[in-house]
Amino acid sequence: MNIIVCVKQVIDTEHLTRIVGEKTIDDPGLPRVVNPCDLVAVEEALQLREGGIADEIILVSMGPPSAADALYRCLAMGADRAILLCDPAFEGSDSHTTAVVLAKAISSSEYGLILCGHKAFDTEAGQVGYYLAEMLGIPIVSGAMKVEVPSGEKVIVQRKLRGGYREVSEASLPALVAVEEGLNEPRYVSQRAISRARAREVKEYDMKLLGLSQEDVGQRGAKTEVTSLLRPRPKRIFVPDSSLPALERLVQVETGGLEQRGGSTITGTSQEAASRLVEILLSQKLLRL
Amino acid sequence: MAQEYANMLSPVEVGPITMRNRIYFGAHAARFMPLHGGVNEQSIAYYEARAKGGVGAILTGCHLIGPVSTLTPNPPSNLADERTIPDLTRCVDVIHQYGAMAICQLGVIGRLFETRSFGGVTWGASAVQLDFPPMTWEIPHEMEIEEIEQIVEVYRKAAKNAEAAGYDGVEILGAGGLLNHQFLSPKLNLRKDEYGGSLENRLRLQFECIDAVRNGIGNDRVLGFKMPGDDFVDGGITLDEGKEIACALEDTGKLDYITVVGGIYINIPTHVPTMYFPLGTFVYLASEVRKAVRKINVNCMGRINDPAFAEKIIAEGHADMIGMVRALIADPEFVNKAREGREDEIRRCVGCSEACYGRYRRGLHVSCSYNPQAGRELQYPIVQAKTKKKVMVIGGGVAGLETARVAALRGHRVSLYERQSELGGQVRIASKATGRTDFDEMPRYYTYQMELLGVDVHIETLVTTEMVMKVDPDAVVVATGSVPRELDVPGGNRSNVVEPRGLLQGKVDVGQNVLVIAGEHNMQALSTAETLAGKGKKVQVLTEAFYAGSQAPFGHCSNVYSRLLRAGVMITPLTAVKEIRGNTVVTRNVFTCEAGEIEGIDTVVAAMGGKAEDALYRSLKGKVKELYAVGDCTQPRLIPQVTLDGLRVGTQL
Numbered sequence: 001m002n003i004i005v006c007v008k009q010v011i012d013t014e015h016l017t018r019i020v021g022e023k024t025i026d027d028p029g030l031p032r033v034v035n036p037c038d039l040v041a042v043e044e045a046l047q048l049r050e051g052g053i054a055d056e057i058i059l060v061s062m063g064p065p066s067a068a069d070a071l072y073r074c075l076a077m078g079a080d081r082a083i084l085l086c087d088p089a090f091e092g093s094d095s096h097t098t099a100v101v102l103a104k105a106i107s108s109s110e111y112g113l114i115l116c117g118h119k120a121f122d123t124e125a126g127q128v129g130y131y132l133a134e135m136l137g138i139p140i141v142s143g144a145m146k147v148e149v150p151s152g153e154k155v156i157v158q159r160k161l162r163g164g165y166r167e168v169s170e171a172s173l174p175a176l177v178a179v180e181e182g183l184n185e186p187r188y189v190s191q192r193a194i195s196r197a198r199a200r201e202v203k204e205y206d207m208k209l210l211g212l213s214q215e216d217v218g219q220r221g222a223k224t225e226v227t228s229l230l231r232p233r234p235k236r237i238f239v240p241d242s243s244l245p246a247l248e249r250l251v252q253v254e255t256g257g258l259e260q261r262g263g264s265t266i267t268g269t270s271q272e273a274a275s276r277l278v279e280i281l282l283s284q285k286l287l288r289l
Numbered sequence: 290m291a292q293e294y295a296n297m298l299s300p301v302e303v304g305p306i307t308m309r310n311r312i313y314f315g316a317h318a319a320r321f322m323p324l325h326g327g328v329n330e331q332s333i334a335y336y337e338a339r340a341k342g343g344v345g346a347i348l349t350g351c352h353l354i355g356p357v358s359t360l361t362p363n364p365p366s367n368l369a370d371e372r373t374i375p376d377l378t379r380c381v382d383v384i385h386q387y388g389a390m391a392i393c394q395l396g397v398i399g400r401l402f403e404t405r406s407f408g409g410v411t412w413g414a415s416a417v418q419l420d421f422p423p424m425t426w427e428i429p430h431e432m433e434i435e436e437i438e439q440i441v442e443v444y445r446k447a448a449k450n451a452e453a454a455g456y457d458g459v460e461i462l463g464a465g466g467l468l469n470h471q472f473l474s475p476k477l478n479l480r481k482d483e484y485g486g487s488l489e490n491r492l493r494l495q496f497e498c499i500d501a502v503r504n505g506i507g508n509d510r511v512l513g514f515k516m517p518g519d520d521f522v523d524g525g526i527t528l529d530e531g532k533e534i535a536c537a538l539e540d541t542g543k544l545d546y547i548t549v550v551g552g553i554y555i556n557i558p559t560h561v562p563t564m565y566f567p568l569g570t571f572v573y574l575a576s577e578v579r580k581a582v583r584k585i586n587v588n589c590m591g592r593i594n595d596p597a598f599a600e601k602i603i604a605e606g607h608a609d610m611i612g613m614v615r616a617l618i619a620d621p622e623f624v625n626k627a628r629e630g631r632e633d634e635i636r637r638c639v640g641c642s643e644a645c646y647g648r649y650r651r652g653l654h655v656s657c658s659y660n661p662q663a664g665r666e667l668q669y670p671i672v673q674a675k676t677k678k679k680v681m682v683i684g685g686g687v688a689g690l691e692t693a694r695v696a697a698l699r700g701h702r703v704s705l706y707e708r709q710s711e712l713g714g715q716v717r718i719a720s721k722a723t724g725r726t727d728f729d730e731m732p733r734y735y736t737y738q739m740e741l742l743g744v745d746v747h748i749e750t751l752v753t754t755e756m757v758m759k760v761d762p763d764a765v766v767v768a769t770g771s772v773p774r775e776l777d778v779p780g781g782n783r784s785n786v787v788e789p790r791g792l793l794q795g796k797v798d799v800g801q802n803v804l805v806i807a808g809e810h811n812m813q814a815l816s817t818a819e820t821l822a823g824k825g826k827k828v829q830v831l832t833e834a835f836y837a838g839s840q841a842p843f844g845h846c847s848n849v850y851s852r853l854l855r856a857g858v859m860i861t862p863l864t865a866v867k868e869i870r871g872n873t874v875v876t877r878n879v880f881t882c883e884a885g886e887i888e889g890i891d892t893v894v895a896a897m898g899g900k901a902e903d904a905l906y907r908s909l910k911g912k913v914k915e916l917y918a919v920g921d922c923t924q925p926r927l928i929p930q931v932t933l934d935g936l937r938v939g940t941q942l
Contacts (some may be wrong), residue, residue: 164597164632182293237573237607242519242527250521250559251851253551253573254566 001112002056003045008035009070010122034070037117039186076189076197087206092219099131118178129178139171142178296603304545308345315612316348316394320654327373328380334666340387343624350394369446377454393451394460399468400429414478448505458511466554476525518549518574521559532581539585546586549575558847564640564727565848576607594638596627639727644929647842661933674699678763686714688920688931689768690735695939697742704745721793722816764915767906771899771921780869786893789817800891807832810840814896822856829859899925
């Protein structure tokens with residue numbers, strides 16, 4: 001069974017300073033790293049191979065030519081092959097167009113499992129995995145904190161829930177698993193190993209080779225548009241007003257200061273719930289088809 | 290895995306010492322009744338288990354000091370007494386042996402002392418009344434200046450003794466409603482002298498105590514102060530003043546940390562927040578105080594039971610350290626399990642406060658509802674069994690589960706049989722009531738333990754005598770629980786009379802106008818009433834007792850009363866139900882015998898408690914090699930008693 005790992009090169013958000021008034025945080029002056037979650041995905045693939053479950057580990061990344069650096073690092077960790085999807089037309093991609101390009105590249109390959117980080121540390125949209133699985137017609141399990149492949153047939157995943165809880169999900173292969181940080185500790189790679197990896201081939205594909213057109217990719221194919229970026233608001237927790245009577249303060253602490261609000265719960269299978277949700281979003285004009 | 294809790298597990302500098310991580314076992318009166326108010330063998334074993342479990346520090350105490358401070362009738366109960374030093378030294382050595390720091394909490398009980406129990410006089414800042422029924426408190430003697438001086442001197446002596454015993458530091462208990470808090474609070478301190486009135490004056494005793502303790506321990510030990518962030522008492526300390534207090538405390542330059550808590554002992558629901566409160570109930574107080582002070586370490590406490598949540602508190606900068614009490618009573622190995630990525634094995638505190646705080650209020654040592662070994666470390670050690678037996682546990686409620694867990698830990702081959710499709714018995718049902726969902730943590734914990742320990746679990750299996758004979762085990766443990774007790778009055782078997790277990794499981798229909806009979810005196814009737822009120826039913830509660838829920842822990846009772854009354858539920862005490870006649874309930878006052886009728890009741894919910902289901906046990910008597918009965922099938926009781934059955938039999942097998 002081959003494992004495909006999707007890798008993204010991201011800016012090191014620790015150095016992020018400019019935000020206000022910009023429409024992208026992709027500052028060319030900032031240092032670049034492999035998305036931390038993706039390193040976890042690569043590590044997981046390597047461990048599955050060490051466990052005798054995987055044969056070949058193939059890295060796929062979409063990005064500018066400099067994104068090859070991210071692939072070299074992952075090759076140094078022990079992956080077998082790397083593919084870079086690189087074309088000026090891909091610039092300005094959103095989650096959807098990124099997935100279009102990735103899906104095109106992956107669809108012709110043979111694979112049992114696709115691993116990716118559950119979200120990239122730059123914009124944290126966390127959407128590509130879902131689009132990609134949908135386009136490839138395979139199941140996706142996100143938030144993975146433990147991945148087991150007991151046979152060539154299925155994958156068993158412990159998913160991260162709130163409050164330290166875990167949900168165990170099973171999916172038939174081929175499947176896509178989006179992993180959380182903390183699933184494993186990505187192995188250390190020395191600078192020497194990275195230098196050696198630079199001698200290896202990273203196969204590049206552009207729009208033409210993939211058989212895509214301008215309309216499908218980049219900004220033109222995008223379904224979303226960034227209108228503005230804001231600094232995150234500082235974390236706030238509810239603090240009742242000291243001038244309120246003691247009992248009132250206590251009740252507010254008990255309820256989190258929230259008024260009981262109306263609302264409805266959507267029940268049914270995932271499929272039914274999803275269609276109902278789309279209906280609601282459409283009727284509220286929050287979504288356009 | 291460690292990176293998942295990187296912040297929580299990171300070391301922290303606290304004045305002159307470094308704690309290995311940010312979780313500590315908060316001080317609390319565990320009531321093991323040490324002779325001189327120090328420690329005894331049992332308390333050392335209790336602290337040892339938690340130090341071994343990986344916490345950064347153990348805060349022993351609260352060691353009550355002062356001439357009228359006692360929790361035992363054996364005088365003198367006083368850490369200022371040098372006779373406590375040898376025991377304390379042993380305790381500190383044991384804590385250090387596992388790499389944890391040892392900090393000694395000192396406090397003066399003041400007006401919380403009960404002369405009814407122990408004689409003597411109770412001291413307070415002022416002779417003011419402050420009651421929160423059903424808890425009532427004595428009005429204390431207003432302390433004279435000489436008595437205040439005496440208290441400060443006692444702090445100095447006790448601190449010296451703590452230093453001599455090898456403690457890494459001392460914490461002054463300035464919260465929780467004890468004497469220092471009583472002087473801080475404008476509600477309890479109405480003094481006209483230099484110790485009362487302005488905040489400066491109310492802080493005077495605190496500063497004197499801080500000076501005395503610093504003088505007693507020197508500069509190379511930690512000194513902490515636990516302070517209130519909000520009393521939740523009108524006219525008491527609010528967060529605004531709490532911030533001022535914290536800044537003033539920091540400005541003394543003598544403290545290494547401040548712990549901010551909410552509430553006051555006099556007002557129980559705030560002192561130990563129950564499962565009705567959100568996790569980390571009072572984190573916001575510490576968070577706000579931490580923003581107000583310059584750089585001193587600020588700690589938080591109160592209903593923090595989960596490593597992921599604790600990590601968030603530290604990562605988001607709400608506090609520097611987290612004090613846990615109930616979470617670590619429930620699971621001494623909390624920190625190690627989190628570090629090793631075994632979070633699923635953590636026995637999370639559900640906030641039921643039944644065996645910890647509830648037992649404490651009854652004058653007993655603390656334990657835990659589903660960790661009955663807590664506080665009984667010496668009495669019930671879990672050791673490998675000499676002969677490994679084939680053990681058959683019948684019943685998957687918490688009594689059976691605890692027995693199976695302990696027996697399996699000891700190396701027995703255990704199989705467990707449950708009639709329903711899920712484990713957890715009545716606890717699972719209780720978790721269906723409004724505000725009680727945290728109870729589902731117990732079945733979760735046990736179900737996972739069964740899997741880990743390789744217990745052979747058979748669900749949806751009704752066990753008969755013949756089946757037991759066929760399995761032919763070395764020992765049989767019957768844990769078949771109880772069935773609801775019927776309402777034994779004319780009309781009590783009518784179709785509009787239902788019982789809470791079926792109701793909470795959604796198995797019975799309930800009309801619009803509901804009357805709940807609180808025939809049991811814990812939480813079942815009240816929580817069922819709240820569940821129904823939440824569904825828009827018109828609900829009233831009747832009880833023969835002085836009040837419904839009279840045996841429930843005070844905190845829970847206050848929470849649920851506040852919620853029921855706000856939801857418009859009427860609760861009538863001292864009223865017996867004599868007959869159900871169609872939609873009419875015939876009542877009688879228990880004292881005057883005056884008869885009454887309540888009309889238009891669609892459904893009567895009879896919460897009468899349980900009746901032992903012991904048929905299988907009786908039929909197995911004399912037929913198997915070893916036979917035990919645990920849990921409700923011997924006598925319907927509360928969770929702590931039945932899990933203790935499990936531990937007792939599990940260690941005895």
